[in-house]
Amino acid sequence: MEPHDALLDSPLDSLVIGAGQAGLAASFHLARLGIAHLVLDSAPAPGGAWQHRWESLTMQDVHGVADLPDxxxxxxxxxxxxxxxxxxxxxxxxxxxxxxxxxxxxxxxxSEGELLVVRGHGPAGERSWRTRTLVNATGTWTRPFVPFYPGIASFAGEQLHTAHYPGAEHFRGTRVLVVGGGASAVQLLGELAPVTDTLWVTRRPPVWRDDDFDAEAGLAAVTHVEERVRQGLPPTSVVGVTGLALRPQEQRAARLGAYRRRPMFTSIEPWGVRWEDPPPGAPAREEVGAILWATGFRAAVDHLAPLGLRTPQGGIQLVHVPGNVQGATTAVRDPRVQLVGYGPSASTIGASRAGRAAASAVRRRLAPALA
Incomplete structure (x- = not known):
């Protein structure tokens, strides 16, 4: 029996959902503040979403893994x-x-009175936990997003989201259509183009940069997202703010023309995609054998639906923290709930900072009971 098993049947001061970067940071700071809590993690082993990344993604390729506290x-x-x-x-x-x-x-x-009831299941069956506060750190990995296009179900080739990318060799000899305008699309084109024929489509022209992504640019990016969640809008990609850059390992793909982008197609056919109004000189149809959707993820917050946290605009509004855009973690509609790794803190460095902010908010919320 683990030492914390004794907490399972008692009302908790706090409960963290998710043991990725954000959840571990929040747990560390809750423990530091002496707040009794548990962390529920859906994976059978530690690692969060990182344990599911594609094999070829090395520590040299990642955008950066921020320090966990201490x-x-x-x-x-x-x-x-x-x-x-x-x-x-x-x-x-x-x-x-x-x-x-x-x-x-x-x-x-x-919600049951002053407490929150968390219901879940594991190998031992269904369980429930009662808690005074909640820190949600479920990230986005479990909710890959694939947009709908006419004919998508008719495609006879292979369709995969980047969450299930099996490596470049899997596609050797197959023409691959990469859909998406983010960093993942750029990285995967860099791997695929030297191995097989590729085609790239995005909804908007990519924004390229050739300078370093400095602290000022990073602040602009998270401020952009924080403004959206402050208004109750769904979080969105910050690529339009940060821009895209080619790393040395992607230069070969660039020389092969992998980053000559085409606008989004109109429909999908069994062995290709079609444009109703293609640009001058471009074909109206392209044949492909596989579609790789590098179209991002959505926040994994469906389990919070009974709390009614979403606004009519579709997002979860967070309390603004002046001077600390990554410190916005408290749900406006239920201050018992903190969201870390959501919106402005949806990055490794943001998640660590938000974990501390969330723990402090929990401490303030519990202050009368702990006095």
Whole structure:
């Protein structure tokens, strides 16, 4: 029996859902503040979304893994990120004795009087936990987004989202259509183009940059997202603010023409895609054998639906924190709920900072009971 098992049947001061970067940071700070809590994680092993990344993604390729509190992040190296980061997370859980319970998949969170009831299931069946506050750190990995286009169900080739990317060799000899205008699309084209024929489509022309992504640009990006969640709008990609850059390992793909982008197609056919009004000189139809959807993810917050946190605009409005855009974690419609790794904190560095902000907000919320 784990030492924290005794908490399972008692009302908790707080409960964290998710043991990725955001959840571990929140748990660390809750423990530091002496707040009794549990962390429920749906995965059978530590690592969050990192354990599911594609094999060819190395620690040299990732945009950066921020430090967890009191633990420097692993350095850049040619080692696979899906091995290095989960090992880092596992060591962190052990060294700080974080109260992680896994595997538990949370199905729904309901309000009962002053308490929140978290209902989920695991190998032992259905369970529920009562808690005074909640820190939601479920990220986006479990909700890959694929937009609908006419004919999508008729496609006879292979369709995959980047969440399930099997590596470039899988596509050798197959013409691949990469859909999406973000960093993942650029990285995957860099891998695929030297191996097989590729075609790239995006909704908007890509915004390229050739300078360093400095702190000022990073602040502009998260401020853009924070403004959206402050208004209750769904979080959106910040690529339009940050821009895209080609790394040295993508230069070969650039020379092969992989980044000559075409606008979005109108419909999908069994062995290709079609444009109703193609640009001058461009074909109205292109044949492809596979479609790789690099179209991002949506926040995994469906289990919070019973709490009615969403605005009519479709997002979860967070309380604005002047001077700290990544400190916006408290749900306006239910201050018992903190969201980390959501909106302006949906990055490794933002998630770590938001974990601290959320723990502090929980402490303030519990102050009368703890006095």
């Amino acid at each position: 633990a420097p992040a692993p350095p850049r190296s040619p080692l696979p990120a899906r091995e290095v980061v989960p090992a880092y997370f596992a060591d962190y859980e052990r060294r700080h004795a974080l109260p992680v319970v896994r595997p538990v998949r949370v199905d729904r969170v309901e």
